Amino acid sequence: MLEHLDLAQLLSSYGYLALFIGCLLEGETMLLLAGLAAHQGLMGFVPVVFWACVGGTCGDQLLYWAGRRAGVRALPWLQRRGLAVERVTGLIERHPLVAIFSVRFLYGMRLAGPLLIGASRVGPLRFLLINLIGAFCWALLFASGGYWAGQVLESWLGNLKPYRLPILLGVVLLGGGFEFWRRRRSHRARPSRQ
Template sequence: MFEHIDFNNLLATYGYLAVFIGCLLEGETILILGGVAAHQQALHLPLVIFWASLGGMLGDQALFWIGRYFGARLLPRLHRQQAAIERVTGLIHRHPLTSIFSVRFLYGMRLVGPMVIGASRLSPLRFSLMNLLGALVWAALFASAGYWAGQFLESLLGDLKPYRLPIAVGVVIVVGGIALARHLRAKAKEQHKA
């Protein structure tokens, strides 16, 4: 079934768009895959980093403004996210600029973090500048990790072109497994506290 799909053409045609949209919404998985594709020369690493940074930054900007205008009504309704909201709120009070930069690197904070920061009334200009810096560093780290993972896999398997689909599925499974394990551990901590 999949042997007739030209993944090179798909990557060349939609790769940057997929990186942009993936990073606009979530990011790490598609960014690692973008780095692997860059290693295979289906995409260019600087462009993967650019589109990932842009998507990640715009996504967080949108969440910031949602928090700015609707945070007072929206955040109290996010019962499952209360631990994350309290964690980000504490971080904002102690280290406002660091919180903006680091929120995308903290598990479970990527979506709620920018909303909490927006609701906290931090300066939009300060948020935008630190958000841009954080997005650039985040994109460079994860895309480079994917690039070096591609190099490692190539040293093990040789030419990766026949393995692109299994590699993509494998990355999704590993990242999903890590996310699930973290989610279950956080849930267990919440239940232990209650």
């Protein structure tokens, strides 16, 4: 069955949609793969950066508005998940523009950060503008990383066409394994309820 899988056809048909949806959530693994696909000519580099930026911006905007609506009621929920709410809240209070820009780059704060920023009552226009700039830089950085990884792999392996599916599966497994390890580690770090 896998030998009949045409990765190029799948990417040309669904690649940008999958990238957009993946970047609504966290998306780093998906974006690295899209950068690699751009290196192979299966996707365009500029559309990869564009759709990743749009997906990342939309996802953060939704979380921001959820945080605005929930307000401080969201804080105990986030704290129970072992997130460094006080540290991020302090960063938002001291340097709101830096917090908005960098939250997508902070380990473990991609989803919680926009909620906290919304709860802190940072203005919507300010958040949108800085969020767009941050999303563009994030998309460009990770897409470039995937593109560069394609160059390195090609210099080691030569033509990557026979290796596309194993590379895809390897990156997905590594990304999934890292996410599993991260969740398990944060679960252990949470204080137990008594």
